[in-house]
Amino acid sequence: MTKRPKPASTRSPSMLVDLIQLRFLPGSAESDNQQLYRLLRDAILGEELPHGLRLPSSRQLAAELGIARNTVIHVYERLAAEGYVSAGVGRGTFVSDTRPDRIPHPAATRETAPVPASRHASGVSQRGAALMARAGAGERQWGAFMPGVPEVRAFPARTWMRLQNRHWRRPPPDLLSYGVGLGYPPLRAALADYLRSSRGVLCDPEQIVITSGTHTALQLIGLMLCDPGARAWVEDPGYWGVHSVWRANGIETVPVPVDDEGLDVDRGEGRPRLVFVSPSHQYPLGSVMSLARRRQLLAYASHHGAWIVEDDYDSEFRYGRPPLPSLQGLDTDGRVLYLGTFSKVMFPGLRLSYMVVPAPLVDAFRVGLSEVYRGGQSLTQAVLADFIVDGHFVSHIRRMRNLYAARREALLSAIATGFGDSLPIHDGSAGLHLVLGLPGRDDRAIARDALGHGIITRALSRYYRAPASSASGLLLGYSHVDEDEISRHFATLAGCIADAPG
Ligand SMILES: Cc1ncc(COP(=O)(O)O)c(C=O)c1O
Structure with a gap:
């Protein structure tokens, strides 16, 4: 019927x-x-x-x-x-x-238990349906002003090819087989050196886990440190991927407001098992977590036995002030898991990232990684290790930092031309994007309109889970947009902003 x-x-x-x-x-x-x-x-x-x-x-x-x-x-x-x-x-x-x-x-309805009303129509599980309902990844990952994308066109492809050829000429069979352990040992050693000197991370190579992107690391953390129903504090606004991955693992993510000093520990509710923060460059607003807050958070985690997950996703790119060392470097009680990614400093399609775990967790993560993911990409890891050891990594970062600094200036000047200083800008002088505040405007409608004009932006309000505190604005990625194209693209966007009611 x-x-x-x-x-x-x-x-x-x-x-x-x-x-x-x-x-x-x-x-x-x-x-x-x-x-x-x-x-x-x-x-x-x-x-x-x-x-x-x-x-x-x-x-x-x-x-x-x-x-x-x-x-x-x-x-x-x-x-x-x-x-x-x-x-x-x-x-x-x-x-x-x-x-x-x-x-x-008809037969099933009589003899079997009823399917719960919330079960997804096509047989997808409830958690799968929940994931679909709040999916955050966009369909387009390239174009002005898509946030968070590096200038992949400036990647030294020839150097990479040369290093790759060196390994492929006579590839050791074990590098073409399944991966073992926590990743290719020379890569872990090269990373430990780099993180110690550039990010103040205190670690031995044995503590480094190579993962296929930050989401894999989050998944592994959720799996190895939480049982279903555990609670995680997550910055609000914050990275949508954390909610997607942890909620799919049965973890309750609890939004905690962020202010100029970072996650406001005093406003977190309930007892968390995990606390997710991006202290060097809060995502997406760009604030740097103050030293006082860092100490407060570390003390909280030690006292309550919580694990802090520090996402240091793009701190290589600071324009002006030197970066604060990592939160992990201040941790004397082994409560911090430090996450880094090669997506922003190399290219996102590489799908390689890493985490530094406290020494007592190393065995658990080794087993978790190989049981759930098996492991591989060893040859790519070997090429990457050479890229770092031969000095290409640091010089590529240095070149990109200069390029992005110029592009950031070009975007700031385009904003000043369009709006003077009437709109707030949040970026913490770092990273690959900035946030243009649009108080009182419908940021989602503007982002939609802009998309119709070929401009990709993300509405800031989408990054809030607690709607009462939500602010309006647009995330604008500038790192991969040619400097001389920035003002033209921004003028198109400015037209959409000007046309929006407000
Ligand atoms: C806050 C934040 N952390 C981490 C990442 C990197 O994720 P992945 O390593 O999966 O590329 C991103 C990517 O956009 C991000 O925005």
């Missing part, structure tokens, strides 16, 4: 436009038709679009996405034919609550 869909009075079609616009890639290899169909179907199956939600008119959605109206009509018709939406003349189109894969099998 087909139920009539109820219009969802509290939801608006603009939420859908928001979601689809963020994911739609005009001009991609997939046709507009197929892409829109897939995005809408997946969002319905993922319950991101609740049943009863009214879809925007085909005219509106076509205009927002810059595609032909016939394409939208065709997609709506196909979704209706397949049961994902229902439509009536003059009534509009609504997300259906009788989607084909939700209709229970």
